[in-house]
Amino acid sequence: MNKGFQLFPEQASTLAAQVDYLYFFLIAVSLFFSVLIFFLIYVFAVRYRRKSEQEVPEQIPGLLKLEILWSVIPFLLCMVVFVWGATLYFDTYSPPKDALEYYVVGKQWMWHIQHPTGQREINELHVPTGQPIKLTMATEDVIHSFYIPAFRVKRDVVPGRYTSMWFEATKPGEYHLFCAEYCGTKHSQMRGRVVVMEPADYQNWLSGGVANEPLEVIGEKKFRQLACHTCHVDKPDARGPSLVGVFGEPVRLQNGQTVTVDETYIRESILNPNAKIAAGYRPVMPTFKGQIDEVGLLQITAYIKSLTKE
Ligand code: HEC
Ligand SMILES: [Cu+2]
CATH class of the missing domain: 2.60.40.420 (Cupredoxins -  blue copper proteins)
Structure with a gap:
């Protein structure tokens, strides 16, 4: 080294x-x-120095x-x-x-x-x-x-x-x-x-x-520990949206906007779920702030990423 x-x-x-x-x-x-x-400062200082007390310099009107x-x-x-x-x-x-x-x-x-x-x-x-x-x-x-x-x-x-x-x-x-x-x-x-x-x-x-264990496996365990799976199941009448195949895809929000599901969006959904509400769902997801650290967030994110549609 x-x-x-x-x-x-x-x-x-x-x-x-x-x-x-x-x-x-x-x-x-x-x-x-x-x-x-530096060189020019010296050259000019010597070359254009005042040579006599009476000397008045020639006026130069500018050179385009x-x-x-x-x-x-x-x-x-x-x-x-x-x-x-x-x-x-x-x-x-x-x-x-x-x-x-x-x-x-x-x-x-x-x-x-x-x-x-x-x-x-x-x-x-x-x-x-x-x-x-x-x-x-x-x-x-x-x-x-x-x-x-x-x-x-x-x-x-x-x-x-x-x-x-x-x-x-x-x-x-x-x-x-x-x-x-x-x-x-x-x-x-x-x-x-x-x-x-x-x-x-x-x-x-x-x-x-x-x-x-790979990140997504630990993530899956956390997902169960925190009871995320009680709402997020891949079924039509579930309380929360299915998280299968959502990563990298656009999701419609209640306010008409569309966002892409990325790490930042997942993080915000977990810590501050009411910031962006997915269209068609009620804002019932509780915040998990304080219950999960950055490492845990990354693990859960890795798990959600691994949930691809077969
Ligand atoms: C009480 C039910 C409930 C629980 C528990 C819950 N969620 Fe949610 N979740 C929702 C609902 C409803 C939405 C959609 C409304 C919204 O965006 O807040 C949502 C939205 C999300 C979204 C955004 C998905 C999208 O398509 O926009 C993610 C990611 C998410 N939840 C992850 C989790 C994770 C991770 C946990 C566990 C730490 C969890 N949720 C626990 C109900 C729940
Ligand atoms: Cu440091």
Whole structure:
């Protein structure tokens, strides 16, 4: 992890080099103009200095060509930075379709990570190379920020909602994992490691660990414990809407609007059921605020996601 002095962290993801190129470009442009400006200040100071007490400088009424030149060049430079930066931003924030979904919950002062296959880790994240990975993240308490310098990814984890990020690791090894948002007394200890492995080694690691139940299986248990199933059964006369096959689909609300069922909508439906009422149902669902934590919410969400129509 710490091999002597390094100016930059290793480049260990598909995006890392691209982020660095943009960064170097910005540094180069800034350096070029800083040097140019300092140089010209001295040249002009010497060349146009006042040579005698009586000297009155010649008035220059302005030069259109020059004005156009010094407007157009900076404009073009800004556009290059804008287009380049925006493209990279969209790449960084749109996970590929085939990304594996991991769940991350921040908590003072540790990272709680769940693999799609059920493995759970604290302050450690094992991932295979060559596989896009999407992290869906929540926090139990305050703002944290999930930061893997070697992958050049960082995203805030904000109370009350989900954020996500993705990466594809390229080089096996161990990398730093940090919380990059001051989050209390032990913020500086809220760190861990990311272990990147060849796909075969990753499979070994998965099978070697404690066989945890997959997320959706735990989710199903929670669903029963909290008696969600008393209302949400897949029958026409049930008190609550069927949750089978709803994920990713649009749902009509009482007020005529349509929303897509995603993690955020499910979360809100559980914690604040009256915020959006599904059309054709009465607002009888109680809130489960205080009865379920972020980890539980993710488990139930995984369960609802797994309920597909045969
Ligand atoms: C007392 C019956 C009842 C219980 C218990 C109940 N719900 Fe609901 N639920 C409803 C009704 C009625 C609606 C539709 C009206 C609304 O949107 O509030 C609903 C809506 C939802 C929706 C939105 C679905 C959609 O199609 O819009 C989700 C998700 C949901 N419930 C999940 C749960 C979960 C998870 C639990 C257990 C933690 C639970 N519910 C417990 C009655 C219930
Ligand atoms: Cu933190």
